[in-house]
């Protein structure tokens with residue numbers, strides 16, 4: 001039961017286990033692993049503005 005804890009991702013709004021927020025030598029990040037990967041892809045393609053608009057679009061889908 002100890003591994004049954006988690007939180008909501010700040011980008012996609014889905015609930016994940018804490019293990020999904022441990023990457024890049026850091027723990028307890030704000031985004032899940034999948035969102036971080038997609039944000040990095042957006043950044044690689046379009047820089048800071050593309051990464052920001054990716055986050056805003058994903059948030060707008062669930063945050064009202």
Ligand SMILES: [Zn+2]
Nearest residue numbers: 009012032035
């Ligand atoms: Zn996410």
